[in-house]
Amino acid sequence: MDPEKCEGHARCYGLVPELFDVDDYGLSTVVGDGTVPVALEVKARLAIANCPEYAIEEIAD
Ligand code: SF4
Numbered sequence: 868m869d870p871e872k873c874e875g876h877a878r879c880y881g882l883v884p885e886l887f888d889v890d891d892y893g894l895s896t897v898v899g900d901g902t903v904p905v906a907l908e909v910k911a912r913l914a915i916a917n918c919p920e921y922a923i924e925e926i927a928d
Pocket residue numbers: 868872873874875876877878879880893894895917918919920921922923
């Protein structure tokens with residue numbers, strides 16, 4: 868995700884707390900190195916689709 872674009876709605880954290888953390892202002896950071904376990908891929912895409920700032924993107928490996 869791009870911290871320059873994040874405006875702190877914390878939607879990603881609300882949807883997938885396994886993948887995102889938020890600070891006191893609701894600004895998001897990625898948990899760990901950002902690797903998404905297979906079991907969380909659907910929820911990760913949900914977070915991408917629900918970020919109003921388009922701050923989250925999937926990077927193909
Ligand atoms: S949903 Fe998007 S804008 Fe909101 S906290 Fe998450 S990354 Fe930031």
